[in-house]
Amino acid sequence: MRTIDPALEAHLAGDATTVCHAWRVTRRDGRVLGFSEHDRDLSFAGTQFQAASGFSASETEEQTGLPAASSEVAGGFASEAITEDDLSRGRYDGARVEVFLVNWADPAQHLLLRVQEIGEVTRDAGQFRAELRSFAHRLGQPQGRIYNRRCDAVLGDGRCGVDLTQGQYLTEAHVASAVDATRLVLSGATGFGEGFFRHGFLTFLTGPNTGERADIDAHADADGRTEITLWLPLARPPDEGDRVLLTAGCDKAFSTCRAKFGNGLNFQGFPHMPGSDFAYSYADGETVHDGRPLFP
Template structure:
């Protein structure tokens, strides 16, 4: 049972009420935005909640257990609030959304109804609908380590420990040509052999895609520069001349970790883990069992 502030609880038992919903959205980069379905701007809890944004909420059914309930919030794109480009480029991915019930005649009378994360985003013209997933939805995701022959760390993270911020592991370049949403021609990478940036990552430094990252599937050398093929299409296309940083790729194999990066001691996989053929094996009279290692 939710405990409401005394003033708000007293207001809600009246025959007529003056309540509305408000949402506080906190992006992963720290930007905080406030919205309300009321027709006037509201301010409480240190946040200004903008009106006239076209925001409205759907019904939501919540259970007492750990079911991952969800709700929808619909709104209109606005240059001063949420733009279509920002949503498409993933700048709101993983954002936290707090939903409030507030007495618009006295905004200090408010209650936090739920805290959720942004889920699926659906767009239609100048409008969008955002799914709000409960925090219990995180219980559906795998957690902990997976034991396998390949490394399960991200290149350059605290577990990998390899510093890839310097050349030749990270190089800067510029867009020469955009073949399509999956293929870019980049200058500044010609000194490195083809394949060096395969399975790597690009991060745009300026332009419309500033701060956006994309994973590289293949790296080849052509007359105009380096040709980078991406795993997934870009939601928006960059422009020629846009600057970007390109990080070397790792296929998570022990040979790559030790040979390409000289980081074999910090390899976070199990290269000599016996495979399924060994697990299904059994002792028999024809096999020599002399205690030698089962792996080289």
């Protein structure tokens, strides 16, 4: 049961109300921003909430029990605090959003309605729309480990153990041309073998995308040049000659771990796990059952 401040409760019970919604956004980098749908700035709960932010919210669908509530917030890039560049760089991904109901005539009367986080964000023609998800959605995320033939570590992390700073796993190159927002032609990255950088990532060292990291979907070599296909389109087209750093990728297979990275002893999967055909098979008079390993 939600506890409401007596003064706000009395105001809501009156014949006319002066309430609006306000949002406090805490980004993962720690920056806190406040927005409201009122026509003047409001200050409460230790935060300044900007007026005329262009924010508008949809209705929230809530159910009893554990189903995650969801809603949407939409707006334009009129506020200096939220820019299209920040959204494209993912600075609001997973941000914490506190939704308040506040009496704009007396901001001391306010109520925290819910706490959510930003999920999927879409942008179009100077407008953005962000999904607000209840934290209960995290209960649907995989927890712990599962038996799987492929590795469940992240290449280069503590469980993997591969040192990606070694020269054989990365190289610098230059942008020769951009075919479209997801395909780049690079020079200076030959000699690694086709597919070497697939599932890896590309980091921009210079140009309009400096510091941005993009996941690589495909890697092909042709005519002395390298073509890289990215998983997601770039927010800004790169300039010819931009320096990039390519880092090797891993498809999580045991054969790749052993041959490409020499890390088979630290493989974090179960490559010799019997398949479903073996698991559901039955003993017969033809098969030899002498206790030998299934894999040499």
